[in-house]
Structures are given as C-alpha cells and as structure tokens.
Amino acid sequence: xxxxxxxxxxxxxxxxxxxxxxxxxxxxxxxxxxxxxxxxxxxxxxxxxxxxxxxxxxxxxxxxxxxxxxxxxxxxxxxxxxxxxxxxxxxxxxxxxxxxxxxxxxxxxxxxxxxxxxxxxxxxxxxxxxxxxxxxxxxxxxxxxxxxxxxxxxxxxxxxxxxxxxxxxxxxxxxxxxxxxxxxxxxxxxxxxxxxxxxxxxxxxxxxxxxxxxxxxxxxxxxxxxxxxxxxxxxxxxxxxxxxxxxxxxxxxxxxxxxxxxxxxxxxxxxxxxxxxxxxxxxxxxxxxxxxxxxxxxxxxxxxxxxxxxxxxxxxxxxxxxxxxxxxxxxxxxxxxxxxxxxxxxxxxxxxxxxxxxx
Amino acid sequence: xxxxxxxxxxxxxxxxxxxxxxxxxxxxxxxxxxxxxxxxxxxxxxxxxxxxxxxxxxxxxxxxxxxxxxxxxxxxxxxxxxxxxxxxxxxxxxxxxxxxxxxxxxxxxxxxxxxxxxxxxxxxxxxxxxxxxxxxxxxxxxxxxxxxxxxxxxxxxxxxxxxxxxxxxxxxxxxxxxxxxxxxxxxxxxxxxxxxxxxxxxxxxxxxxxxxxxxxxxxxxxxxxxxxxxxxxxxxxxxxxxxxxxxxxxxxxxxxxxxxxxxxxxxxxxxxxxxxxxxxxxx
Numbered sequence: 001x002x003x004x005x006x007x008x009x010x011x012x013x014x015x016x017x018x019x020x021x022x023x024x025x026x027x028x029x030x031x032x033x034x035x036x037x038x039x040x041x042x043x044x045x046x047x048x049x050x051x052x053x054x055x056x057x058x059x060x061x062x063x064x065x066x067x068x069x070x071x072x073x074x075x076x077x078x079x080x081x082x083x084x085x086x087x088x089x090x091x092x093x094x095x096x097x098x099x100x101x102x103x104x105x106x107x108x109x110x111x112x113x114x115x116x117x118x119x120x121x122x123x124x125x126x127x128x129x130x131x132x133x134x135x136x137x138x139x140x141x142x143x144x145x146x147x148x149x150x151x152x153x154x155x156x157x158x159x160x161x162x163x164x165x166x167x168x169x170x171x172x173x174x175x176x177x178x179x180x181x182x183x184x185x186x187x188x189x190x191x192x193x194x195x196x197x198x199x200x201x202x203x204x205x206x207x208x209x210x211x212x213x214x215x216x217x218x219x220x221x222x223x224x225x226x227x228x229x230x231x232x233x234x235x236x237x238x239x240x241x242x243x244x245x246x247x248x249x250x251x252x253x254x255x256x257x258x259x260x261x262x263x264x265x266x267x268x269x270x271x272x273x274x275x276x277x278x279x280x281x282x283x284x285x286x287x288x289x290x291x292x293x294x295x296x297x298x299x300x301x302x303x304x305x306x307x308x309x310x311x312x313x314x315x316x317x318x319x320x321x322x323x324x325x326x327x328x329x330x331x332x333x334x335x336x337x338x339x340x341x342x343x344x345x346x347x348x349x350x351x352x353x354x355x356x357x358x359x
Numbered sequence: 360x361x362x363x364x365x366x367x368x369x370x371x372x373x374x375x376x377x378x379x380x381x382x383x384x385x386x387x388x389x390x391x392x393x394x395x396x397x398x399x400x401x402x403x404x405x406x407x408x409x410x411x412x413x414x415x416x417x418x419x420x421x422x423x424x425x426x427x428x429x430x431x432x433x434x435x436x437x438x439x440x441x442x443x444x445x446x447x448x449x450x451x452x453x454x455x456x457x458x459x460x461x462x463x464x465x466x467x468x469x470x471x472x473x474x475x476x477x478x479x480x481x482x483x484x485x486x487x488x489x490x491x492x493x494x495x496x497x498x499x500x501x502x503x504x505x506x507x508x509x510x511x512x513x514x515x516x517x518x519x520x521x522x523x524x525x526x527x528x529x530x531x532x533x534x535x536x537x538x539x540x541x542x543x544x545x546x547x548x549x550x551x552x553x554x555x556x557x558x559x560x561x562x563x564x565x566x567x568x569x570x571x572x573x574x575x576x577x578x579x580x581x582x583x584x585x586x587x588x589x590x591x592x593x594x595x596x597x598x599x600x601x602x603x604x605x606x607x608x609x610x611x612x613x614x615x616x617x618x619x620x621x622x623x624x625x626x627x628x629x630x631x632x633x634x635x636x637x638x639x640x641x642x
Contacts, residue, residue: 053536074542086533090555099551100541147541 002064002077002154003029004050004187009059011045011211019045021211022059027155027204030185032178036198037208038234044159046208047191051080051157063154074103079148080157083164085140087132087147093119094128097147111150118146121180138169145177149184158190162197174200195235199223207231229353232279232346238311240279243319244350247274253347255317259296263345269358270347276356277348282311282324284344288337295337298323303331387619394418394613401608417613426598426610434614437591440509441573442621444590447510448572449565456519456564457557461549463520464527465535475524482517486578494581504588509579513572519564526560527553562632570622591618 004027011020020042027033035043048054050061052073060067068076079100087096094115101111119125122142132140141161148156158177162170178201181188192198198205199219207214207222207230215227226232226240233239248254249272251265261278263270270276288295298321300314310327313320316338323338347356393401396411425433462468463475486493493512502508530553538548579590589597595618598611626633 051536051540053539073536073539078540080537080540082533082537084531084533086531086537088534088537088552090552099543103542103547147537 002187003027003031004155004189005062006046006050007060007062009046009049009061010057011042011049011054012057019211020049023211023213025206025213025216027187027189029187031203032181032188032190032201033204033206034190034192034198034202035206035208036192036195036234037214039193041208042211043191043193043208047157047159047189050155050189051078052076074100077154078157079151079153079155080159081141081144081148081161083160085132085144085164087140087143089132092129092131093124093135093143093146096132096143097150100147100151114150114152115146118149121149121183122146137165138173141165141173145180149180154187156186156188158188160192161190162192163194170197177201195237199235207234209234225355225357226279226346227355227357229277229279229348232348232355236281236283238282238322238324240281240346241285241316241319241321242277242279242348243317243321245276245278245317247272247276247347251342253278253345255296256319257296257317258294259317260294261296261340261345262342263347264342267343267358268347268356270356275350277350277353279346279348280340281344282322283309284340285321285323285338286340287323287325287332288339295339297335298338299335301334390612390615394609394616396609398605398607398609401612402605413609417609418617421610421613421617426607432586432589432594434591434594434617436587437589437594437614438617438621440588441590441592441618443506444509444575444579445569445572445621447506448513448575449568451510451514452516452519452568453561453564455514456523457554457561459520460523460527461553464524465545478517478520480517481515482521485516486512490577490581497582502582504583504585508582509588509590510572513575513578519568522564523557523560526557530556559632559635562629562635566625566629566633569625573618573622 006023006025008022008024009020010018010022012018023046035046037043045054049056050063052068052071056069060069062068063076063078088099091099097115097118098111101114106114115128116125119128122145124139124142124146127135127139127143132143135143141164144161161177162173165173174197177190181201190197190201202219204216205219205222206216209230215222215231217225222231222235226235229242233242243255245253245255245261247270248260252260252262253270253276254260255278261280285298296316298312298314298316300312300323302313304311304313305327308327309324310331312323312325312331314323315321321338325332348354349356392406392408392410394417395414396406397413400406400411421433422435422438423433425431459478463471463478497503497508497512500508502511534552535548538552543551574592575590576592576596579593583589583593591614595611595614598614599606
C-alpha cells in the first residue's frame with residue numbers, strides 16, 4: 001500500500017499534441033480515486049503513465065516514497081485491469097493469475113495460496129482450470145481482477161474495466177469493486193467516462209477536461225459545488241440547466257426576461273451589474289405556488305417519465321430548461337412558476353466558465 | 360430457404376463430385392498399379408486394373424538398391440535428401456520469419472520500415488529470377504552438393520514473414536502491456552505468449568512450406584551433381600529419360616508413389632491445425 005503523487009506531469013506526443021498538460025495530484029494511501037472525463041481528456045494517458053506504459057514527458061510520478069519515472073512497469077509494484085481484460089487466451093484461469101507471480105520468482109506454495117484466496121474472494125474457484133474463452137464477460141472481468149489482486153500491489157489501476165459489460169452486470173461489478181476495495185483498502189485509481197461509476201465508487205473524483213484537472217473532490221462536493229460550467233454539466237443527469245443573467249442586487253440575479261432568482265450571497269462572490277451564467281439542477285428546481293410577477297416561468301411541452309421522477313422539458317427565460325418532479329404528482333399547468341432554494345443556484349463567470357463560489 | 364428435394368437435386372451433385380474424384384484419383388491408382396507389375400507388362404500394356412504380384416519386390420529393390428538405368432542411387436537416399444531439404448526449408452523459414460516479424464511488429468527501431476520493405480521486396484525475387492547470382496554465391500562459398508547449399512537460398516523469403524506480421528498485428532496491444540506489468544520481458548513474452556498463440560499459424564505455414572520444399576525442382580537440379588545428394592523429384596525425372604535402355608516404368612511409378620506419401624502424410628496429420636490457422640479469428 002502506498003500513496004501516489006503526481007507532480008506537474010505532462011505528456012507531449014511526437015506530433016506536438018499535449019495530451020496531459022501538467023497535472024499535480026495526490027492520491028492518499030488506501031484512497032479510491034476516479035479519473036473522470038469525456039473521451040480524449042487525457043485520463044487514460046495519465047493512468048498509463050502511472051502504470052509505466054507511456055513515457056512521461058516532464059514532471060514526476062512517485063508511488064510511495066519512490067520516484068518511478070524511469071522504473072519498468074513490472075518494478076513499479078502496481079497491477080492493472082484492462083478494458084478488454086487482456087487475459088492470456090492460451091493459459092488457464094489459474095495460470096493467468098499465477099503468471100506474474102512466477103515471473104517474480106514467488107515460491108510455489110505462496111502462489112497457490114494467493115490464487116486460491118483471490119479465487120475464493122471473487123467466486124471464480126470452479127473455473128480455475130478453464131481457458132478464458134470458456135468464460136462469460138463478467139467472469140473474465142473477475143479473472144482480470146484476480147490477476148491484479150494476487151500481485152498484492154501498492155496500487156491498483158483500472159482502465160475503464162466495466163465498459164465492455166452489459167448494463168446489469170456493470171452495476172453488479174461496480175458494487176463488487178467497491179466491496180473489494182472496502183476489504184483490501186488498497187490505493188486504487190479508476191478511469192471512466194461514466195459519472196455514475198465515479199459517484200458510486202470514488203472517495204475522490206478527479207474531473208478532467210482537455211488534459212487538465214477541472215476539479216478534485218468527493219463525489220458530493222463535485223455534485224453540490226461544481227467548480228466550473230464543465231463540471232456542472234458533466235456531472236448529474238439530466239445535465240444542469242444553464243442560462244445567462246445579470247446580478248441585480250446582492251443575492252439576486254435577473255434573467256433575460258426580467259424575472260429573478262435568489263442566490264446565496266454569503267458563499268458566492270458576485271457584485272451587482274456583473275454578467276453571469278446561472279445554473280440550476282433539474283432536481284433542485286421546484287414548482288412555486290405563490291409566485292409574484294418576478295418569479296421565472298417555465299413553459300413546458302414535453303414530459304419524460306422515468307418511473308420515480310418525471311422530467312418536464314420546456315423553456316425558461318427563452319432558454320431550454322428541464323425540471324424534475326416526483327412522478328406521483330399530477331403534471332402542473334403548461335406554464336408554471338419555478339423557484340429554487342438560494343443554496344442550489346450556481347453562478348459562473350461567462351468568460352472563464354469558473355464558478356463564482358468563494359474558496 | 361427451403362429446397363425441394365427431388366431425385367435429381369439430391370443425387371446429381373454427388374454424381375458430379377464422384378466423377379471429379381474419379382478423374383483425379385485414376386492416374387494415381389494407375390501409378391500405384393504400375394508399381395506392382397514387372398517392366399515388361401507395363402511396357403506392353405498388358406497391365407490389368409487389378410494389382411500385380413510384384414509390389415514387395417519392386418519397392419524393396421527400389422528403396423535399397425535403386426534402378427539400373429541413369430540414376431543408380433537407391434530411392435531411400437533420395438527420400439532422405441528430399442525430407443531433409445523440405446524440413447530444413449520449412450523449419451528454417453518459420454524460425455527466421457517468426458523472429459523478423461516479431462522485430463518488425465513489436466519493436467520501434469531506426470529504419471524499421473526500411474527493413475520491412477527490404478523483406479517485402481524479396482517477394483518479387485523468387486529463386487527463378489535470381490538464379491544466376493544465387494548459384495554464383497553458393498558455388499563461391501563451396502556449398503554445391505551440400506544440404507546447406509540446397510536449403511539456405513530457399514529459406515530466405517518474405518511470404519512467411521508477411522503472414523506472421525499480419526497475425527502479430529491482430530494480437531491486442533493490451534496483451535503486450537499486461538505482460539509488461541506481469542514482469543515478462545521481450546523474450547519471455549515471445550516464448551510464453553506469442554508462440555503459443557501462433558501455433559495454428561505455424562502449422563499452416565509448415566504444411567505450405569513443406570510441400571513447397573518437397574516439390575523443389577529447379578534449384579536442386581542446378582546445385583546437386585552427385586547422385587547421393589539427389590532429391591526424389593529429380594530422381595523420377597532421371598529414371599524416365601533413359602538413353603539406351605528400357606525405361607523401368609514400374610520403378611519410376613513406385614518412386615512417384617513414394618514421392619507422394621510424405622506430403623500427403625503431412626497434410627493429413629496437420630489438416631485440422633492447418634484449416635484453423637487459415638480461418639482462425641479468435642484471439
């Protein structure tokens with residue numbers, strides 16, 4: 001077990017393309033960190049640099065108290081789970097798991113003990129003598145994880161391990177990975193583009209965009225206090241509603257049609273007259289009963305039933321808006337007054353996209 | 360699609376196929392027949408369609424003593440020569456191609472593409488095209504009438520390298536990376552992962568190259584002058600063309616039958632792997 005410390009890590013490809021633009025990040029010992037971002041944001045490249053599969057252009061990576069920039073992957077004391085499992089097709093499940101240990105001259109008795117233990121933990125004992133091709137996707141995934149576990153590494157690296165599984169299995173394996181982590185308490189770095197995976201698995205989420213870190217925090221911090229418009233719209237489903245406005249008075253923002261929303265002036269640094277982008281999550285928007293002429297009005301035309309919730313799609317102050325409401329309430333009139341608690345209204349700088357929240 | 364099975368649609372295809380088989384098989388049967396008679400019966404056309412009684416005698420004489428005409432070498436020696444040549448060519452090609460394809464696909468080194476193209480170009484230069492310079496080199500190296508001279512120039516060719524290259528390129532990158540993390544260096548990866556995955560491709564190539572080597576005619580004809588270095592394909596030819604004696608057709612036919620057996624044996628034994636190697640998609 002060890003922490004992983006990245007310091008100004010950069011990756012520049014031969015063509016001059018900067019895939020990772022100087023990332024500084026600490027993954028504490030025993031922490032489950034998820035690197036989250038859209039495809040092409042550099043998250044996989046970063047993981048592969050930690051694994052030693054990609055050369056580091058500049059900066060340093062340390063695992064524990066050892067700088068590993070020039071250390072071979074096998075010597076870095078890490079284990080990696082690949083998206084397509086990367087099991088050796090000609091070896092049995094047992095050999096797949098034992099191969100790495102044999103290469104490091106682990107005593108035979110110790111190999112048997114570790115493989116047996118991992119197989120028991122992952123419930124793959126009946127398949128130990130089978131070839132990978134005789135296994136289902138979920139079983140292969142377990143074997144890939146078993147191969148990582150038997151190494152007893154300082155850090156586990158997961159490169160989108162669940163994206164090849166079907167939806168149901170994905171949910172199940174997600175839970176199992178988390179359970180496994182709670183049990184092993186091993187430092188883990190998990191790359192995904194799926195926000196639900198990130199929210200459910202992570203102790204720490206690192207949202208990446210364009211080779212840079214947009215925000216680092218616990219899943220709830222990321223959700224409640226997004227640091228930028230990018231994070232605000234990337235996390236949460238459906239995405240946060242965004243529209244432009246102007247700060248009218250301390251704690252009050254005017255929208256394009258003159259209606260007003262209250263925000264928490266104590267935590268948001270916005271002076272009257274400032275142009276801002278206003279963000280409200282669909283699930284934070286509420287139908288208001290006693291609205292005044294200054295209350296924003298949602299004109300909705302389409303509903304989506306999601307079972308527990310219902311989404312109303314329409315326009316508010318001339319811009320698209322989605323409102324989530326409980327499904328067991330009858331749909332309101334086509335035009336309804338909308339409000340949100342001041343704490344759930346987010347303001348962003350329209351130029352930089354950064355949140356105007358203090359601290 | 361449901362097809363109506365009529366008498367014609369059911370049996371006609373079989374009849375056509377059987378006719379085809381008969382056309383191909385009859386000459387082979389005839390050769391086999393001829394090898395069981397004495398020279399006179401074959402020569403006079405008194406051979407019946409049933410085997411004669413001299414099979415054991417003909418084959419024993421052929422393998423251990425040889426014919427009495429232009430080539431007096433026992434066919435046993437020719438068989439050994441042909442076998443050594445075919446094996447050396449196929450195994451040599453496989454070994455060299457595996458290694459060169461491994462280098463080209465999995466390593467980044469200066470002039471990698473140049474190396475690849477150099478190998479590729481040799482495809483356009485089969486032995487027949489470069490026969491004079493190759494002969495000159497082999498002669499200067501004093502390799503005439505040796506197994507080395509017989510096989511070495513035929514080992515160098517690009518087909519096998521290209522086949523392995525195509526196969527290696529389908530091996531997922533992650534497998535290489537997983538090996539790296541598992542602490543397997545380039546050599547261990549080659550032996551532990553790449554070779555076992557290549558077994559079927561190797562088998563397919565072995566079959567093709569064994570037959571290619573076995574059937575070589577021009578090169579052995581040039582390079583061997585001594586009778587005891589002669590291959591069986593050349594031997595047959597020499598037996599048929601005789602100057603002033605009767606061609607011993609029964610022996611020539613027996614030689615043809617013997618020449619047929621090893622390639623057939625290789626194909627039959629390796630058939631399953633061979634087909635798998637050519638159609639395999641699962642990695």
